Amino acid sequence: MADTFDVVIIGGGPAGQAAALALALAGHGLAIAVIDEPPRPGGQILRQPPAPFAVSNWLPGRSYDGLKAQLARFEALEGISWLGGHSAIGLVREADGLVVQASGQDGLRRLVARRVLVAAGCQDLAVPLPGWTLPGVYAAGGIQAFIKSQQIVPGERVLLAGTHPLMLLIGAQIVAAGGTLAGVLFAQPRQTMIANALRHATAAAAHAGNLAAAASAMKVLAGAGVAVRFDTALTAAIGNSQVEGARTAAGDIACNAIGLCYGFVPQSTLPRMAGARVQTAGPAGGWATVADGWGQSSVPGLFVAGETTGVAGAPAAMAAGEMAGIGIAHSLGLIDASEAQHRAGPARRRHARLLGFARMLDAVADPTGYLPAPTPDTLACRCEDVDFATIDQAIATGGSANAVKLATRCGMGACQGRNCEPTLLRRMATAGRTDDTGFTQRFPARPVAIGDLAD
Amino acid sequence: MGMRIEADVTRGNAITIIVDGEALPAFAGETVATAMLAAGRQVFRADTGGKPRGLYCNMGTCSECLVTIVASGRRVRACLTEAVDGMEIATRG
Known part of the structure; x- marks a missing residue:
C-alpha cells in the first residue's frame, strides 16, 4: 500500500508539531502526515496519558505551559494525517521522492513524500555498569515517561543516579506522584557543576526561569527528606533476579528501581540510513544531523529539526520545528524567500537564545570522566x-x-x-x-x- | 512492584490480560508493560545465559521489553503495546 503526501513528518513531539503548524499556515490543502510510535502526539516531553484516562493537573509547572499550548493547537489542526502507533523503520531517497516505510499493527505502509522532516527526538544515553541488566534498572527518561503517561511509578524505592540535572525534576515528579525516592546521586562534585554553569553565566542569567525550576525541585526533594548527594558515583546495581540495591561511593543504598541519567543522544538512525551527513553530538555522544538554518540536511528534500540536530531541549526543538516548517514551505514554492525570512525571525531569535542555555546545560551535565566503570563481564x-x-x-x-x-x-x-x-x-x-x-x-x-x- | 498513581487520575475500564497464563488486572489504555509492572512482573525475557531481563527505556528504542502476543505470534514492544481485554502475552517467545 502506497500513500503519497507533500510532507511526511516523523515525530509528533514539539519540533514535529511546530513544523506541521507552520506548514498548515503556509499552504492550505497540503497533504501532511505525522508519524509517531505512541498513540497520541506529544513526544517524550509531553508523553500523554492514554485516551481513556483523565488526569487533572497533568504536568504542572510553567516550563510545560508553552509546550502544552502548542500541543493543543496541533491536535486542533484539521487535515493532518496522524499516524500514531506507527514506527518509521526505513527512509530512502528514490526516483519518485523520499520513501518512508511505516510499521503499524496492521503491517507496513509505504509513504512517498516530496519532503520529509525527521524530528525523532533523543534517547537516554545507555550507561553500562555492573548489574545494569537486572530488572529494575531503567533509563531515567523511561521512569519519567511512566509517570507522565501511564501514571505509574515503576518501583517502591527509586534511586536516580548520573550527572544530568534533569534528575532533580524527575525526582520531584516521583515525590509529587506519591512515590518514594532512595536518593538522587550526582557523580560530579557540586563545585564542578557550579563552575561549569558560571562559564556560561550570560546564558544562565538569560534563563533564570529554568534555574528557578531546578531550585524549586530541590525544595520539593528537601521537603520529602530526599538526600541529594554530589560527588557520589553509582558503581553497580546489586541484586539476584532484580535490583535490590545500589553500590555507591557513599556505601550501599537499598532500592528496587534505579534510573540512570547521564545525558541524552539524538535518535539518528533514519537520517543516517538515508545518507545524511552527521557530526558528533554533545558530550554524551551520539550523532547530530547537519542542517542549514532551515533544517535542510545534506540529502535533498530531507529536513531535520529538534534533538535530531543535537540535544537542546523541547523549547529549542519547538523553535527549530517552526523554522523547518517554514523552510519546507519555501522549498515547495508556497512562500518566497523574504516571506520565509520574515516568518522565521521570531523563532530564529528564540532558538539562538535557547541554544545558549542548552550549551550551559551540556557543560553542567557533562558525563565525561564520571561514567561508571564496567567490569570485563559487564x-x-x-x-x-x-x-x-x-x-x-x-x-x-x-x-x-x-x-x-x-x-x-x-x-x-x-x-x-x-x-x-x-x-x-x-x-x-x-x-x-x-x-x-x-x-x-x-x-x-x-x-x-x-x-x-x-x- | 510498580505503583499506580491514585491522586488526580481516573482510569479507563477495568480489564484483564493474561501473561504466561496468569491473569493480570489492568485498565483500558494501559500498556502491557504497565500492567506487568503494576502486578509485580518485572521480567520481560531471559537472556542467552538464562538471566532475567527487564524493561529498560520505556520509549520503544531499546526493545528489551519484546514480548509475544499469543494469538498472532507477533513480537511487540510491551512499552508501546496497548493492553486489550483478554489479550494473551508470553514472555518466552
Whole structure:
C-alpha cells in the first residue's frame, strides 16, 4: 500500500508539531502526515496519558505551559494525517521522492513524500555498569515517561543516579506522584557543576526561569527528606533476579528501581540510513544531523529539526520545528524567500537564545570522566549479550565499529546498536581511535515481523 | 512492584490480560508493560545465559521489553503495546 503526501513528518513531539503548524499556515490543502510510535502526539516531553484516562493537573509547572499550548493547537489542526502507533523503520531517497516505510499493527505502509522532516527526538544515553541488566534498572527518561503517561511509578524505592540535572525534576515528579525516592546521586562534585554553569553565566542569567525550576525541585526533594548527594558515583546495581540495591561511593543504598541519567543522544538512525551527513553530538555522544538554518540536511528534500540536530531541549526543538516548517514551505514554492525570512525571525531569535542555555546545560551535565566503570563481564550490548572483555578484544585487533560488530555481534540485535554504539565508540576512543563513524545504519530501524516485510 | 498513581487520575475500564497464563488486572489504555509492572512482573525475557531481563527505556528504542502476543505470534514492544481485554502475552517467545 502506497500513500503519497507533500510532507511526511516523523515525530509528533514539539519540533514535529511546530513544523506541521507552520506548514498548515503556509499552504492550505497540503497533504501532511505525522508519524509517531505512541498513540497520541506529544513526544517524550509531553508523553500523554492514554485516551481513556483523565488526569487533572497533568504536568504542572510553567516550563510545560508553552509546550502544552502548542500541543493543543496541533491536535486542533484539521487535515493532518496522524499516524500514531506507527514506527518509521526505513527512509530512502528514490526516483519518485523520499520513501518512508511505516510499521503499524496492521503491517507496513509505504509513504512517498516530496519532503520529509525527521524530528525523532533523543534517547537516554545507555550507561553500562555492573548489574545494569537486572530488572529494575531503567533509563531515567523511561521512569519519567511512566509517570507522565501511564501514571505509574515503576518501583517502591527509586534511586536516580548520573550527572544530568534533569534528575532533580524527575525526582520531584516521583515525590509529587506519591512515590518514594532512595536518593538522587550526582557523580560530579557540586563545585564542578557550579563552575561549569558560571562559564556560561550570560546564558544562565538569560534563563533564570529554568534555574528557578531546578531550585524549586530541590525544595520539593528537601521537603520529602530526599538526600541529594554530589560527588557520589553509582558503581553497580546489586541484586539476584532484580535490583535490590545500589553500590555507591557513599556505601550501599537499598532500592528496587534505579534510573540512570547521564545525558541524552539524538535518535539518528533514519537520517543516517538515508545518507545524511552527521557530526558528533554533545558530550554524551551520539550523532547530530547537519542542517542549514532551515533544517535542510545534506540529502535533498530531507529536513531535520529538534534533538535530531543535537540535544537542546523541547523549547529549542519547538523553535527549530517552526523554522523547518517554514523552510519546507519555501522549498515547495508556497512562500518566497523574504516571506520565509520574515516568518522565521521570531523563532530564529528564540532558538539562538535557547541554544545558549542548552550549551550551559551540556557543560553542567557533562558525563565525561564520571561514567561508571564496567567490569570485563559487564554487558556492553544488551541485545546480543556481548560483554566488555569481548569487545575490548575485538577493538584491540584494530577494526572499525562495523568490524567489531561483525566479529562480536555487538550492535546486531533488536535495538540496532542504539544502546551500545556510544559505548563502543567511547571504548574505541579510549584506545586512541577517535575517528570512527559508527555502525552503518540498516533497515529496519525498529523490530518488524518478517511476515510484514514479505507482504 | 510498580505503583499506580491514585491522586488526580481516573482510569479507563477495568480489564484483564493474561501473561504466561496468569491473569493480570489492568485498565483500558494501559500498556502491557504497565500492567506487568503494576502486578509485580518485572521480567520481560531471559537472556542467552538464562538471566532475567527487564524493561529498560520505556520509549520503544531499546526493545528489551519484546514480548509475544499469543494469538498472532507477533513480537511487540510491551512499552508501546496497548493492553486489550483478554489479550494473551508470553514472555518466552
